[in-house]
Amino acid sequence: MTTQLSVNLNAVAMLRNRRDLPWPDVAHLGRIALKAGASGLTVHPRPDQRHIRFTDLPVLRALIDDEFPQAEFNIEGYPTEDFLALCEATEPEQVTLVPDDPSQATSDHGWDFAQHQDFLKGVVARLKGKGMRVSLFADGDGSEAAVKAAVATGTDRIELYTGPYGGCFDDPDRAKAEIERLGLTADAALAHGLGINAGHDLTVANLPALVKRIPALAEVSIGHGLTADALEYGMAETVRRFRRACGQAV
Template identity: 45%
Template sequence: MNPLITTGAAAHATPTALSVNLNKVAWLRNARALDRPSVTHAATVALEAGAHGITVHPRPDQRHIRTQDVHDLARLMKAWPQTEFNVEGNPHHNLMELARELVGRGLPLHQLTFVPDSVEQATSDHGWQLPQDGERLAPLIEAAHALGARVSLFMDPLPDVMAAAAALGADRVELYTEAYARAHGTPQQAEVLARYSAAGEAARRAGLALNAGHDLNRDNLTDFLRAVPGVREVSIGHALIADALELGLAKTVRDYVRCIHRADMPEAPRR
């Protein structure tokens, strides 16, 4: 079994790992019948620039990441043993089949992030409902563990349900951060951040490690990590790829890593 399931520790030097989501690279590639831009090349650039992992969220309709991409990226990740491959998706759709294929071929799979998205959704927009979804999730979490993968549940920032997530056998929760991103820079920021901080604390008390993702960017990432300590991983795609159009992918990845490091530095006093 993957030791990361029980320790929750990732092999990286920074306190929070940056996992680069490549869905938007694949979405652009799919606009033409060409392999340009290359998803595997983008992953290589990101990892060389200091990313700690790669995330993909393959949908059943393969609107962006295709099944072949998942396999190609897993093969690439074998050359980066200090990094992690995180595959997201709805375990009631195509996710578990992909996971079994990767493990069956001896390819790396470090984390499965279970997301309750519907087939027609443009993007993830809510977390799992517990305890309602628990009965269906428990055997899937067990199956993922049998494959050697850590399981993270995509969750809204609700402190009261974190113990239920832990009781199902999940290893981590990924806090759905769109509400925070929308509030950042507004008078509601402190109130919204307090909800995330409380949810993170409840998760840790329940024995869960913390991930976070959705609409995090260079402007709001540091503030989030300061307010919600102990986040093990952030997976960032849309904003990061948008920034890369202006700055280049390698420079953008380095900037996001700097945002993570700044969270550990004393905050400058406000004037």
């Protein structure tokens, strides 16, 4: 199984939003990423629209449908009624649900599946009933009990929150410990029939070890590190670099 790369466009959109101007063009950068072999695009439309705007969603949906029909659109966010309505209007291939407070700068923890199980069951059923794959943000803490509670929601996949792993870029020993915790969580999820995604603070440097430990990793969605590299290497070459880090032949 080859790990697929979904390019998160939030950081590109945040840069655009610094001025009342249409550049950098989010859809154009998405097109470059897909031409370079990215398997899909990810966005996280927050209520304040501080990066991705609601008006970006139909544009990106049309880009994929018209030019890259093999690619996938992944929309992530906290499942308010407004968010769910956006998803139903846009019809992404995948919806990733995160437990964020709207005021958070970025996602920084997974769901408490036991506490929110009934709530998530209803949301997951609603989205799957519309033909969307569902992934739930999950802490990579090695807890099989949490994985079992996630399974009970009816989700298709979990997305491992890799922030703690990405944060120990200068501590190899701690990185090994974090990657093993992620791996144990993935092992439990796979044993219970869940697919595995991952995301947050992943880089060209730390991706290969993650993919090696979790060879069944289906997809990584990467925005901040990828956008930072794109300032140096350009979007197309950066996508190729990340694809190689995922183990893809480029």
